[in-house]
Amino acid sequence: MTRIPGVARMLTVTWWLQLKMLSASAFNGILQFVWPLFFATTAFLVYRQNGDPAALVYAGLGSAVMGLWSAIATTASGALQRERWHGTLELLVAAPTPFALVLVPITVAMTTIGVYSMGATLLWGWLLFGIVVPVASPVLFVLSLVVSVLAVAMFGFLLSVSVIRYRTAWALGNMLEYPGWLLCGFLVPVTLFPTWVTWISWALPPTWGMEAARQSSAGESPWLALALCVVLGLAYASVATLLSGAVLRSARRHATLALT
């Protein structure tokens, strides 16, 4: 067995088992089902008021990615907190697998829930509000969504790393949920914000993923936005990987791994 297939298998099996855990609770399942639709419906009802179909399409696409962001921002940072409560965080650290690799399937499992949320929102908008997102370049559109999903997952990875050292850092995800909706341009264009705010928006990978999805939907070239989304996603992943080692060492120094 070579190293890469071994790692790929480890990531796949642990991702699947994490997903199994997340979907084991009926209550959690219902919540994950209703939560994104609730906010999407609110957005659709607001945007429907001005009678502009283009605005409704804007909201339809934005709401879909908004659900993805919420699923990851709020739950990825809570994922390691859940490991603390289970008493498994120390066991994950005690495993010989590099801790960054242990974290990836946990974050990706959350992202999978987010992907469901994205699809469900598009379907909900179509069934109840008749919103059909016109897609001029289907391949590029799907590619934009896939890249957005991965980039958001990397952002979630970075958030989850902070919980290793600080046990209340899970609240960070909750704090970022609603500002993220605005800053990433899910509901309103980022160009409406003051310049200093747009700088923050540009530093967030979903902003570019969203831009790429809108551009490919409109038949424009999404490549620059896609490239920026990939670069930012990789940058977040690199920072998270580097940080995970330092943060883990700090947690071992300050004895915070066993704390709940």
Next chain:
Amino acid sequence: MPVIEADDLGRSYVSTTGILRRRRKTVEAVRGVSFEVGEGELFGLLGPNGAGKTTTIKMLMTLLLPTSGHARVLGHDVVAEPREVRRNVGYVFGGDRGLYDRLNARDNLRYFSELYGVRPERQRLRIDELLELVGLRGREDERVEGFSRGMRQRLHIARGLLHDPAVLFLDEPTIGIDPVGARELRTLIGDLKAAGKTVLLTTHYMFEADELCDRIAVIRSGTIVAEGTPAQLKDAVSAGHVLEVEAYGVHPDVVASVRRLAGVRSVSIEEDGQAQRLLVQVDQGVEVAPQVLALLDGTTVGRVVTRQPSLEDAYVELVGTSANGQD
């Protein structure tokens, strides 16, 4: 070469209190602990709650960085080579936590098999072997949330053995388990030793340490106060005997008076339901039973026994003596 070496190992915790005027408080959990464990040996760390047993094991497991001293496991430094240490050790702790309740037993073991790099072609067989070993065969498809504490503990042990580690750290594995379950676990731990595993066991149950351990280190307030085989530790207090008096309503003044008798080394009281057991450790050749019974005049007295010291007596004397020394 010893499998586990702790050399003057120390760990302190810093905590802060107050909001505006932050005050730092440093607690020395482990103060310069040194010991060695040989290959295939079952070594016990025995001590009361808060003595530093778990902190010591966590430093050896690479989960905590020592604040002083050094430790090596299989020749690997626990600070500089944590990955090499983790590859070769298994860690099992007592209590309800440390498992994924919403997964079944097999999936719990699958998850950790992947993290511990158990080869895919070996995984299924290894999991089946371990389920058989810990007596969970037939229950592997049930969610862990429905397991009793004893079953959870056995699953913990199976998890710790997945990658067939040469060294096992068992941190109070029988805590909170019913007597039958605890006995089964002790048998299992004995089997692991027989299979050639090097085991470091922490416990505060004397009989467990007596039954299982080749050697024991008694730790109190972060310091090792005695080390040796169970027999050696008993011998340390065996130059005498123990007078055990069953009584009802022993007054504290009587205990103080017994303590002042010539030849008495230590006195302790154990509650046993409504009764109490007065345990008097006495120097060799000294007979204090008549004086003790005289002091208990007016108190209902039951069985009176004179016996050889047990490991528990040794432990009480060692811990009590060191406590008095520190106070």
